[in-house]
Amino acid sequence: MLNMIAKRLGLLVFVVFGVTLVTFFMSRVIPGDPASMIAGQRASEETLQSIRQQLGLDQPIWVQYFNYMGDLLRGDLGNSIRTQRPVVDDLLSFFPATLELAIAAFIIAILVGIPLGVLAALKKNTFWDHLSRVFSISGVSIPVFFSGLIAILVFYGILDWLPSNGRIGMDVNAPTHITGFYIIDSLLTLDMVALKSSLEHLLLPAVVLSFAQLAVITRQVRASMLEVMSQEYIRTAVANGIKGWLLIVSYALRNALIPTVTVIGVAFGSLLGGAIVTETIFGWPGMGRFVVESIQFLDFPAIMGFTIFIGVGYVLINLAVDIIYLFLNPQLKR
Secondary structure (H helix, E strand, C coil): CHHHHHHHHHHHHHHHHHHHHHHHHHHHHCCHHHHHHCCCCCCCCCHHHHHHHHHCCCCCCHHHHHHHHHHHHHCCCCCCCCCCCCCHHHHHHHHHHHHHHHHHHHHHHHHHHHHHHHHHHHHHCHHHHHHHHHHHHHHHHHHHHHHHHHHHHHHHHHCCCCCCCCCCCCCCCCCCCCCCCHHHHHCCCCCHHHHHHHHHHHHHHHHHHHHHHHHHHHHHHHHHHHHHHHCCHHHHHCCCCCHHHHHHHHHHHHHHHHHHHHHHHHHHHHHHHHHHHHHHCCCCCHHHHHHHHHHHHHCCCHHHHHHHHHHHHHHHHHHHHHHHHHHCHHHHHH
């Protein structure tokens, strides 16, 4: 296990290098000039050149890259051009909102996807199986922005059940900051008004964000359950009188979830990265919305910081999945 962890952490170095290399050069070919965004379109050429010198944009691109990597090795992601704050501080301030949304979507995807996949496997080639197939295909094929707009139209515009944007109501004070997670902070401070408003604002974007990963988990659980149910030890258990939910949960589902763990782990990483569109549609004040505004402002340090953050997150999530998989599948320990 220690060798695997060491290899994955070593891989992290190459991931960060590759992510920074690609993102840095791609961000530099985006049309536009950050100096013009700061000074305005009517600024003189002398003013623009002075700003470029301050930002280091007057140097050759390879010099800019090596300077950035030197700062990165010292743990410095630079200062945001737009907010004039350290990028690390900006990311950390927006991270709790994104993580809260991703965790909520993750819980929805698991609580709905796993039972739906089991039901589809047990009711193979029936109405329930076909319904789950349609549901899964819709989840992976419908763009998030479209499903988000439809959800807003139905649940806010027509039914008026749920709010359409923000993290908490405008007439409600945010809970006292303890963890940065509004749900947890509301519970810790016993602020039921903030808790109710936070849950209402969280539900719709979390459901929309979970839709695609829910569909993937459903199909994976169905396929794994069908494979497990055809195994010899399942027939032996049935011959010994084991049936019903004991057979399904303790024998079939327990083994079917082993290959599903990998999919679930990747799904959580995808939720963090996929929150960009969801946060923009629902006005959710997280890292996704932050990076979209940074792209519009040509804020190179913020774009780079967000990309590195997500890249490192993916590697660490995959490492955690491999460790969990090792414990779930004892054969790999041999």
